[in-house]
Amino acid sequence: MINLTIVAGARPNFIKIAPILNAIKQRQEKGANIRYRLVHTGQHYDKKMSGDFFEQLNIPEPHINLEAGGGTQAEQTAAIMVGFEKELIQNRPDLVIVVGDVTSTLACSITAKKLVIDVAHVEGGIRSGDLSMPEEVNRIVTDSITDHFFTTSEIANKHLKAVGVHESRIHFVGNTMIDTLIANQNRFFSPEGPQFEGLKEKSYFVMTMHRPANVDAEHKLRALIDAILEGTGDYPVVFPVHPRTAQNLAKLGISNKRLRMVEPLSYLEFNYLVKNAKGVITDSGGITEEASVMNVPCITMRDNTERPETVNLGTNELVGTNPDNLREPLGRLLAGKWKSYRGIPLWDGKTADRIVEIILSIYSNNNN
Structure with a gap:
């Protein structure tokens, strides 16, 4: 059995994890030995910023909410780490999946690695080059200790290779945010x-x-x-x-x-x-x-x-x-002189399927 812990804390996280949870469910129905615990850090605690996303995107209730919202960045990071450490000690997984670049991503990846648990970063490798952005610090620190990178673009792959990440740990899969967009376009309402x-x-x-x-x-x-x-x-x-x-x-x-x-x-x-x-x-x-x-x-x-x-x-x-x-x-x-969308590779609505397939391939072998 492959045990995953999947972390979400803020609005973009919910959009990115929804298709992963759905892809896991589909593989479970086909007999795959994989299960997960969903951890909501509580980083966003306003209903519009959190609750509505769970309801609209059919995300199941989290197994636990760390309720770490509020406070300064340092206070929030510390609260998430304290709560997440207790969660991992009580329910130790084979792999922790973090997504995006919010405070929860940074805090949970550090906590997992301190407990010698593998970390996968969905949307790894993206960079703005602007260290005045808290998100850029979160990306760099998270990627410096990540075991497996699920990337959205060849540009992200190049960033990771430039700092010595081996190709075997870089998995170019596409963008789960676009999975959610494509799956829900017919449900948008005014x-x-x-x-x-x-x-x-x-x-x-x-x-x-x-x-x-x-x-x-x-x-x-x-x-x-x-x-x-x-x-x-x-x-x-x-x-x-x-x-x-x-x-x-x-x-x-x-x-x-x-x-x-x-x-x-x-x-x-x-x-x-x-x-x-x-x-x-x-x-x-x-x-x-x-x-x-x-x-x-x-x-x-x-x-x-x-x-x-x-x-x-x-x-x-x-x-x-x-x-x-x-x-x-x-x-x-x-004046109607704007450029048109030319198509971004692998932004096709099937990213989460590729992620789950890779996890099954890697961790089924590890557990044998």
């Missing part, structure tokens, strides 16, 4: 409420902003909002607002009838909006992947990206963090 009334297909923009470089300095945030409103013509701009950003916007007293600020949305609602938008303006990494596969123009307000394939083969463009840089790309977008 959010309800006055802020969503009158939105017509390809006649509005979606924006998301949460990085400190964009939202923490009041003058920068005001300039950014002004530039977006100026560059999007007469189109509404739907803005699901991160709680910290909402506080900053309230201080500035920003209000415009075209700027529709809304509460954070569930997975199926948010991607409905993205799929039908004229374009997306964001500073998120994951949204650039989803927008690209749905062939929706995407403008990223960052100086770098850990997902360059979304620029090279997708619909994404990096414009930096200077609000003035928005004018030219938004002009092109409104």
